[in-house]
Amino acid sequence: xxxxxDRWLVQSRASxxxxxxxxxxxxxxxxxxxxxxxTWPPVTVIFQAWITNVLDGTLPLHLVATLWxxxxxYGLAIILGVSMGLAMGYYRPLYNLFEPLVEAxxxxxxxxxxxxxxxxxxxxxxxxVVLVLVASFFPILLNTFSGVRAIDPVQFDTxxxxxxxxxxxxxxxxxxxxxxxxLTGMRISLAISLILxxxxxxxxxxxGLGYFTLLAQRTFRVPEMYAxxxxxxxxxxxxxxxxxxxxxxxIGWHLESSGRR
Amino acid sequence: MPNYLEVGSLGKRFAAHGRHAFxxxxxxxxxxxxxxxxxxxxxxxxxLLHIIAGLSRPTSGHVKLxxxxxxGPRADLMFVFQQYTKSIFPWKTVLDNVRLGVKYLPxxxxxxxxxxxxxxxxxxxxxxxxxxxxxxxxxxxxxxxxIARALARRPETLLMDxxxxxxxxxxxxxLQDLLIxxxxxxxxxxxxxxxxxxxxxxxxQRVIVLSASPGRIAEVxxxxxxxxRNQVATRSDPQYLRLRERLxxxxxxxxxxxxxxxx
Numbered sequence: 061x062x063x064x065x066d067r068w069l070v071q072s073r074a075s076x077x078x079x080x081x082x083x084x085x086x087x088x089x090x091x092x093x094x095x096x097x098x099t100w101p102p103v104t105v106i107f108q109a110w111i112t113n114v115l116d117g118t119l120p121l122h123l124v125a126t127l128w129x130x131x132x133x134y135g136l137a138i139i140l141g142v143s144m145g146l147a148m149g150y151y152r153p154l155y156n157l158f159e160p161l162v163e164a165x166x167x168x169x170x171x172x173x174x175x176x177x178x179x180x181x182x183x184x185x186x187x188x189v190v191l192v193l194v195a196s197f198f199p200i201l202l203n204t205f206s207g208v209r210a211i212d213p214v215q216f217d218t219x220x221x222x223x224x225x226x227x228x229x230x231x232x233x234x235x236x237x238x239x240x241x242x243l244t245g246m247r248i249s250l251a252i253s254l255i256l257x258x259x260x261x262x263x264x265x266x267x268g269l270g271y272f273t274l275l276a277q278r279t280f281r282v283p284e285m286y287a288x289x290x291x292x293x294x295x296x297x298x299x300x301x302x303x304x305x306x307x308x309x310x311i312g313w314h315l316e317s318s319g320r321r
Numbered sequence: 322m323p324n325y326l327e328v329g330s331l332g333k334r335f336a337a338h339g340r341h342a343f344x345x346x347x348x349x350x351x352x353x354x355x356x357x358x359x360x361x362x363x364x365x366x367x368x369l370l371h372i373i374a375g376l377s378r379p380t381s382g383h384v385k386l387x388x389x390x391x392x393g394p395r396a397d398l399m400f401v402f403q404q405y406t407k408s409i410f411p412w413k414t415v416l417d418n419v420r421l422g423v424k425y426l427p428x429x430x431x432x433x434x435x436x437x438x439x440x441x442x443x444x445x446x447x448x449x450x451x452x453x454x455x456x457x458x459x460x461x462x463x464x465x466x467x468i469a470r471a472l473a474r475r476p477e478t479l480l481m482d483x484x485x486x487x488x489x490x491x492x493x494x495x496l497q498d499l500l501i502x503x504x505x506x507x508x509x510x511x512x513x514x515x516x517x518x519x520x521x522x523x524x525x526q527r528v529i530v531l532s533a534s535p536g537r538i539a540e541v542x543x544x545x546x547x548x549x550r551n552q553v554a555t556r557s558d559p560q561y562l563r564l565r566e567r568l569x570x571x572x573x574x575x576x577x578x579x580x581x582x583x584x
Binding site: 220221232239311 | 376399402411454
């Protein structure tokens with residue numbers, strides 16, 4: 061019997077799903093019979109609140125608002141981070157010029173930009189987009205330039221013996237060779253971008269999941285608060301899965317040759 | 322045309338520590354000749370080959386091909402690197418790797434290029450593997466891809482930098498014979514760097530031995546063995562064994578001299 065359980069735990073990933081189900085059951089049970097307080101509503105009540113807010117369009121509206129500003133900031137961070145990272149990785153003078161500056165600014169935690177941004181950009185939509193942009197920019201920049209710098213000299217020599225121009229070298233060598241690390245940076249920043257978008261919404265906003273969740277808490281609509289958090293969890297999960305899917309399309313060669321797939 | 326590839330009093334000093342990798346190296350290679358360059362590690366033989374390929378610059382001397390100086394990489398002079406895992410791009414299929422050698426040539430027509438590249442793959446025995454990725458191939462097969470890519474550019478000369486030294490003995494033997502066949506069939510000129518004395522003797526018509534650091538030409542040995550060569554018969558031929566003994570004693574001399582100079 062225990063051998064059977066051992067095998068199931070080793071070979072199947074179902075145990076993780078079962079654990080989540082058990083915890084949810086325990087939550088339900090504890091809220092109904094053990095900790096009867098409005099701050100700890102049963103899962104079924106939260107689910108009802110979630111359904112209601114999905115059907116009346118409230119949650120979808122806030123979800124779209126969050127997703128929009130997150131993706132805008134994240135997309136701009138990718139464009140800026142990758143292009144500047146490629147330039148810094150490829151041209152030694154640019155690296156020497158900017159790397160110390162990057163190292164000096166990078167340790168500033170994303171949320172610390174918020175007060176400055178409020179002064180310069182105001183408290184509207186743009187502030188949240190720029191907040192996401194600034195915080196997601198650095199991991200992408202850093203990973204891009206270190207990915208380019210890690211390219212083996214033999215590969216550059218190969219490009220030269222094949223007579224490739226600089227532009228062709230970027231297309232055929234630099235970008236594909238650095239892409240595993242560029243994607244690593246993009247994945248780190250994807251998580252950061254959601255955090256900062258929600259944070260910005262919690263500070264000042266009139267829409268978005270961060271706003272929805274915090275407002276629910278302040279107005280003591282506790283099931284709605286949990287529904288907002290669940291929605292964020294699902295959003296984060298789906299974004300990560302989608303990212304992995306794109307990644308395996310783009311760098312399947314890397315994942316397979318390094319045994320990750 | 323005795324002086325097809327001409328190396329004249331070539332020297333290279335490294336800026337970093339001011340020491341010479343090699344100095345005053347002069348030799349020439351005739352068109353269609355197969356020359357091996359051997360020497361103890363640190364004699365700068367790889368640097369020398371990079372300079373001949375136009376990949377780096379000498380601090381003195383010159384390299385001429387057909388009478389005109391080499392100033393940069395060129396299509397008729399292709400380089401085959403030792404590190405095939407790097408020089409073959411892992412994100413490209415075998416066919417795309419070969420195609421990379423020719424796709425940017427002026428008036429390249431896609432359909433014709435594909436035919437040309439597939440023909441090169443057939444040439445090195447990889448016809449079936451066009452759509453594989455490098456990581457799905459053995460080391461020997463990956464180095465064949467590199468050779469096919471070089472050949473696709475229709476070079477007259479191959480510069481090979483220890484191309485088989487990372488392969489196991491069986492594959493090395495196979496690729497040595499493949500290379501001799503290609504050389505013969507395509508009338509190539511080959512300059513082949515190796516640290517393996519037997520490989521140099523088996524492949525080449527002439528072996529140039531470099532001395533230890535700083536590298537100079539220590540000895541030039543002609544190898545009058547006939548082609549096609551045979552891995553078993555050639556390597557046990559009395560003439561081969563005599564040449565081997567001679568080369569071996571030159572090498573030992575060089576290594577001993579280097580040790581003495583160091584201490």
